[in-house]
Amino acid sequence: xxxxxxxxxxxxxxxxxxxxxxxxxxxxxxxxxxxxxxxxxxxxxxxxxxxxxxxxxxxxxxxxxxxxxxxxxxxxxxxxxxxxxxxxxxxxxxxxxxxxxxxxxxxxxxxxxxxxxxxxxxxxxxxxxxxxxxxxxxxxxxxxxxxxxxxxxxxxxxxxxxxxxxxxxxxxxxxxxxxxxxxxxxxxxxxxxxxxxxxxxxxxxxxxxxxxxxxxxxxxxxxxxxxxxxxxxxxxxxxxxxxxxxxxxxxxxxxxxxxxxxxxxxxxxxxxxxxxxxxxxxxxxxxxxxxxxxxxxxxxxxxxxxxxxxxxxxxxxxxxxxxxxxxxxxxxxxxxxxxxxxxxxxxxxxxxxxxxxxxxxxxxxxxxxxxxxxxxxxxxxxxxxxxxxxxxxxxxxxxxxxxxxxxx
Numbered sequence: 001x002x003x004x005x006x007x008x009x010x011x012x013x014x015x016x017x018x019x020x021x022x023x024x025x026x027x028x029x030x031x032x033x034x035x036x037x038x039x040x041x042x043x044x045x046x047x048x049x050x051x052x053x054x055x056x057x058x059x060x061x062x063x064x065x066x067x068x069x070x071x072x073x074x075x076x077x078x079x080x081x082x083x084x085x086x087x088x089x090x091x092x093x094x095x096x097x098x099x100x101x102x103x104x105x106x107x108x109x110x111x112x113x114x115x116x117x118x119x120x121x122x123x124x125x126x127x128x129x130x131x132x133x134x135x136x137x138x139x140x141x142x143x144x145x146x147x148x149x150x151x152x153x154x155x156x157x158x159x160x161x162x163x164x165x166x167x168x169x170x171x172x173x174x175x176x177x178x179x180x181x182x183x184x185x186x187x188x189x190x191x192x193x194x195x196x197x198x199x200x201x202x203x204x205x206x207x208x209x210x211x212x213x214x215x216x217x218x219x220x221x222x223x224x225x226x227x228x229x230x231x232x233x234x235x236x237x238x239x240x241x242x243x244x245x246x247x248x249x250x251x252x253x254x255x256x257x258x259x260x261x262x263x264x265x266x267x268x269x270x271x272x273x274x275x276x277x278x279x280x281x282x283x284x285x286x287x288x289x290x291x292x293x294x295x296x297x298x299x300x301x302x303x304x305x306x307x308x309x310x311x312x313x314x315x316x317x318x319x320x321x322x323x324x325x326x327x328x329x330x331x332x333x334x335x336x337x338x339x340x341x342x343x344x345x346x347x348x349x350x351x352x353x354x355x356x357x358x359x360x361x362x363x364x365x366x367x368x369x370x371x372x373x374x375x376x377x378x379x380x381x382x383x384x385x386x387x388x389x390x391x392x393x394x395x396x397x398x399x400x401x402x403x404x405x406x407x408x
Contacts, residue, residue, distance in 0.1 A: 005054040008053050008054045008057075008058060009050065009054070011053075011058055012046065012049050012050060012053065012058075015049075015062050015063070015066070016046055016138060017138070017214070019062070019063050019066060020042065020046075020137075020138035021111050021114060021135065021136045021137070021138065021218075022063065022067075022109055022110070022111055023042045023045065023063070023066055023067050023070055024038050024039055024042050024114065024135050024136075024138075025109075025110035025111050025113060025114040025135075026067055026070075026110060027039075027041050027042055027067075027070050027071070027074060028110075028114065028117075028173060029110055029113075029173060030071060030074060031074055031078075033166070033167060033173060034167075035135070035163045035166065035167070036163065037074060037077060037078075038074075039134070039135070040073075040077075041070040041071070041073040041074045041077070042066075042070050044069070044070065044073045045066040045067070045069040045070040045073065046066065048069055049062075049065070049066060049069075109222070110173075111136065111218055111222065112175050112219075112222040112223070113173050113174050113175055114135055114136060114173075115132070115136060115188050115215075115218075115219065116174070116175055116176060116184060116188060117131075117166065117171060117172070117173050117174075118131040118132045118135055118136060118191070119132065119184075119187045119188045119190075119191045120166070120171045120187075121184070121187055122165065122169055122171060123162055123165055123166070123171075124162075125191070125194070126158055127158060127159075127161065127162035127165065128162075128187070128191050129148075129191055129194060129195060130144060130155060130158045130159050130162055131159065131162045131163070131166075132191055132192075132195065132215070133147075133195065133208075133211065134159055136215055136218075137211040137214075137215065139207075139211070141155050141156045141159060142155075143207075144159075147198065147199070147205045147207070147208050148198065185223075185226060185228065185229070186228075188219065189228060189229065189232050189288060192212050192215055192216055192219070192232060192236075193212070193232060193235075193236070193288070195208050195211065195212040195215075196208065196209050196212035196213070196236050196239075196240075199211075199212070200239065200240075200243070206243075209236070209240055209243070212236060213233070213236050213237065213240065216229070216232055216233040216236060217233060219232075219233075220233050227279040227280070227282045227284050227285075227286065227289060228279075228284075228286040228287075228288050228289060230275050230276075230278065230279040230289075231275075231276065231279045231286060231287075231288035231289030231290075231291070231292045232288040232292075233272075233275055234272040234273070234275040234276035234279065234288075234289075234292035234295075234296075235272070235276075235288055235291050235292040235295055236272075237268045237269075237271055237272030237275070238268070238269060238272035238273070238276075238292060238295035238296055238298075238299045239295060240265070240268060241264050241265040241266075241268035241269045241272065241299060242256075242259065242264050242265075242299065243265075244263045244264075244265070245259035245260050245261070245263040245264055246259065247396065251395075251396055252396060252399055252400060252403075253396050253397060253399075253400040256298060256304070257304035257307075258304075261302075261303070264299065269296075269299045269300065272292065272295070272296065272299070273296045273299065273300055275292075276289065276292040276293055276296050279292070280293065285318070285322070286322070287319060287322060287323040290315055290318055290319045290322065291319065293315050294312055294315045294316065294319075297311055297312050297315070298312075307338070309335055309338040309339035310339050312335045312338075312339075313332060313335045313336055313339050316328060316331055316332035316335055317332065319332075320332060326352055326355065326357045326358055327358075329348070329352055330349070330352055330358065330363070330364060330367060332348070333345045333348035333349045333352070333367070334367055336348060337370075337371050337374075341374075342370075342371040342372070342374040342375040343375055345371050346368070346371050346372070346375065349364070349367060349368045349371060350368070352364060353368065360391060361391070362387075362388045362389075362390075362391035362392045362393070362397070362401075363388070364388075365384045365385075365387040365388035365391065366384070366385070366388040366392075366401060366404075368384045369381045369382075369383075369384035369385040369388060369404065370404070372384060373404070373407070373408060378408040379408070381408050382405060382408040385401055385404055385405040385408065386405065388401050389401045389402065389405065
């Protein structure tokens with residue numbers, strides 16, 4: 001491979017990352033909602049670019065070139081499939097000779113429509129995630145299957161059913177009208193955060209974090225006046241900034257207070273904190289903004305001992321009022337334990353244990369064990385550590401808990 005070819009290939013890869021979803025969205029609109037044809041035509045356009053651009057050079061308007069090439073491909077496919085009069089009329093109604101390439105800036109950006117279609121509430125959550133990663137992130141079926149640790153055939157069936165549901169249920173390819181937007185935007189945010197969390201704990205799936213952050217940037221650019229979208233982006237940046245310090249060279253978990261803060265990405269922290277601050281200034285605080293504010297308290301403390309735990313307790317109190325959940329109650333109890341000591345937090349955790357709602361959640365038992373250990377109640381802590389150990393989902397977490405159990 002010549003140096004020029006390698007440079008062009010890298011350029012195409014960059015255009016693919018930013019342009020795939022725009023082309024797919026445009027082709028879904030052009031083909032009347034035929035998702036498979038839209039994706040096939042987009043793939044064909046990039047394949048032609050890989051073949052032609054190393055020879056001819058990258059066009060001045062690459063997105064327009066790709067979109068027009070995909071459009072030609074769609075017309076050819078529809079023409080070949082047109083054996084019925086209705087299909088012939090459909091082709092006749094089309095502009096079979098697309099106009100000269102427009103500028104990239106003149107191509108409508110329909111990614112927002114694509115996001116809301118992928119995350120439509122009539123689709124299952126699994127289907128929403130799969131469609132988002134395929135259509136917006138441009139990940140192959142095999143890549144998505146590997147990321148979610150399921151067989152490729154299973155993921156392929158999930159995508160097929162999702163596209164069929166979109167087609168047969170008449171799910172509109174549009175941004176919801178204003179009166180529905182407050183109910184629909186949280187679904188989009190939830191899917192993006194789920195994608196991020198799926199990649200956060202496992203280095204093999206780190207690409208999911210990057211794609212979630214990239215898509216959140218797209219969302220904030222397309223919806224600049226939605227503070228919760230900015231809150232989600234800030235939250236993901238602040239968490240992702242600490243990624244390299246979460247696990248040591250031996251693959252063992254490192255708790256937040258013990259992490260080497262010189263490994264944290266200070267640029268991401270600064271960006272995340274600034275985005276969070278700007279979002280909160282709009283005085284429409286939502287769950288993601290409050291979680292981002294909590295993450296900023298951790299990330300901006302120069303050392304663990306200077307973390308503002310009373311402020312974190314207050315933020316969790318606001319979050320509990322705005323979006324009550326037992327997980328928020330548990331996290332608030334942890335913050336109380338750091339601000340006021342383990343004896344103040346144990347009754348809060350025991351109350352959660354008493355509800356039975358999180359009995360299968362290992363972090364509940366690990367939290368209780370840590371508080372008991374810090375309160376000098378070693379034998380009781382050991383029992384909770386054993387329960388957490390039975391429920392821990394990964395080897396790294398089990399190693400961490402075994403080490404703590406040995407200290408009881």
